[in-house]
Amino acid sequence: MATQDERRAATRAALLDAAQDSLVDRGVAGTTTAEVCARAGVSSGALFNHFPSKAALLGAVAGRAFDAAVEQYVARFTAVSAVGGDPLGDAVRLFWQIHDEPRMAAVLELFVSARTDAELAGHLAAVNAPHTVRVLGVARDLLPQYADHPALEAVFDLAASAVFGVALGVAGEADRKSRVETLVTVVRAQLDPPSPPS
Known part of the structure; x- marks a missing residue:
């Protein structure tokens, strides 16, 4: 029992x-x-x-979705990096794929609704702040060659904002994928050293 x-x-x-x-x-x-x-x-x-409220419930949903997304991301990245040769590109593409799934897309919609719902915004902020710190830590762990790069945190913020925007956008699938590849190019340009002159 x-x-x-x-x-x-x-x-x-x-x-x-x-x-x-x-x-x-x-x-x-x-x-x-x-x-x-x-x-x-x-x-x-x-x-x-x-x-105690619907907002508290939705905040808890977001927190649990964040936990599952991080676990799923690490597992996918580990599998992909074992066979791939583009860890930075794979990191960005997988970040997009995770946020394009229905569960995370629904969580992103909560953040849009929170613009006019102060209680919901408070509950989301309470789970989002530690989540952001944790994801940045995961990025450093999975991409150790970039862990100490002075621009990593700024580029991470840029990539997250771009992924959220694409996930919430109305563009078609081909255009969305094209935008993610553009983001890969931008991230690589910011974090990888420039090619030596030929």
Whole structure:
């Protein structure tokens, strides 16, 4: 028989799963607390027992998505780098691919909604700030040849902003891929030493 702590953890996980699925399927506007409760099979009282507000729930969804994205990114980069010869380009392309997936695209939509929702903005800031620090640390670990580059943090910020913009944009798939390749070129130009004169 499950303990009370195990039941609480299971309910919390079900609510987070339901909220994430709703964000992917229905967007921010369609993700109501009633919709989440229906998907999770719990009462509204159970939801508010775990999360004091819808904004707190959505912030927790973003935090969990960030955790999963970092784990997935490291695994993919490790696999690709074992056979590839373009670690910097692969790092940027994989960063884009992770953010182009439905789960992360839905999280990015939360940041757009937070422009006019101060409570949501606060919850997102609370998970985004440590996430940004962690991702920069992962970049240094996975790309040790660039770890001490004086421009790494600025280039990382630029790349993240560009990837978020492309992920939220309305361009077609071919144009989106072209923009990511342009970003690869820009990142390489900023971080790689210039070619010696011929």
